[in-house]
Structure formats: structure tokens, C-alpha cells
Amino acid sequence: YGPDHDPRKLQARRDRGAISGYAQNRDYHDIMKGRLKEVAGKIVAKAGGDVKVFVDTAPVMEKPLAEAAGLGWQGKHTNLVSRVHGSWLFLGTIFTTAELEPDKAEIDHCGSCRACLDVCPTDAFPAPYRLDARRCISYLTIENKGPIPVEFR
Incomplete structure (x- = not known):
């Protein structure tokens, strides 16, 4: 795909x-x-x-x-x-x-790996397994009806 x-x-x-x-x-x-x-x-x-x-x-x-x-x-x-x-x-x-x-x-195989957290360009993960949707590009471009905040552009 x-x-x-x-x-x-x-x-x-x-x-x-x-x-x-x-x-x-x-x-x-x-x-x-x-x-x-x-x-x-x-x-x-x-x-x-x-x-x-x-x-x-x-x-x-x-x-x-x-x-x-x-x-x-x-x-x-x-x-x-x-x-x-x-x-x-x-x-x-x-x-x-x-x-x-x-x-x-x-079972969870993530172990001590943090690659997905560290690569996030908007730091949308305040902690492992927790997403702050207000910082998530997917949320900002699909669900958010207002302008994307300047700090995330």
C-alpha cells in the first residue's frame, strides 16, 4: 500500500x-x-x-x-x-x-527502546504509552478544525 x-x-x-x-x-x-x-x-x-x-x-x-x-x-x-x-x-x-x-x-516487545518516542517531531509523547493529541500531527491535520499552531509547522 x-x-x-x-x-x-x-x-x-x-x-x-x-x-x-x-x-x-x-x-x-x-x-x-x-x-x-x-x-x-x-x-x-x-x-x-x-x-x-x-x-x-x-x-x-x-x-x-x-x-x-x-x-x-x-x-x-x-x-x-x-x-x-x-x-x-x-x-x-x-x-x-x-x-x-x-x-x-x-506481548509487549518494546523493552527499553525509545526510538518512536525520540523521533516524534512535535514531542507528542509526555511519557511512554501516553499521547498528547494536541501535539500530534495526525490530530492537528485531521481532527483539529483550527489553524495548526506555529510551533508545529
Whole structure:
């Protein structure tokens, strides 16, 4: 899903704004919903039951559910971390009435690593596992309806 070039190369250009790699392609909600519907169809075909698919459209805590499902652990930067994909992933949910065997939950593998905290350009993490959304670029560019504060530009 990522761009065909390394987006980090453009970050060195102080005369240009940086656009997150995921925002350089089609809306991930549309892609994820289609793929989740494919998986949901396979679940119904194999195990029966009813299914409902969500991508950021249901009032559910996706990260704890993903952690409990064994997809990864919640890192110090508060995102889910996968052993295979790191934190470069998107979460969606499939709710089903089918009886499924649960996977084993993943344990936290962050240890003493602070790389994700130290690289944050706005110092949005007052402590490990705590995010100050008022300093978060994602919040400032998506949820915040006012201008981005000068100190974060």
C-alpha cells in the first residue's frame, strides 16, 4: 500500500511540507473495507454466522482488540506494532457470530527502546504509552478544525 518511493528522503527538504506515505495513495478506508469484506466472506463460507465490517466507522477500540487477537502489541507510541509489519499497518474490524478459535495475544516487545518516542517531531509523547493529541500531527491535520499552531509547522 505504501508509496513507490522512500518518503523519508523528502523530509530533509526544509522548504517543503511532508505528507505521510499513507496519504499519497487511495483512501485506506476504501481499500481496507473491500479486503475485510473478502475475509468476512471466507469466514461465513467456512464457519457460518453473521458478519459486520468496520473501518473507523464503529465506536470500538481497535488497538486493544487487535492486541487481544494476537496481531501485535500497543507500542510506546500508542500504535499497534506487528512483528512482521512494525507499525506500518491499518486496523479494521470484522465482528462475527461465528465460533472461531482465538489466537494467542502478543506481548509487549518494546523493552527499553525509545526510538518512536525520540523521533516524534512535535514531542507528542509526555511519557511512554501516553499521547498528547494536541501535539500530534495526525490530530492537528485531521481532527483539529483550527489553524495548526506555529510551533508545529
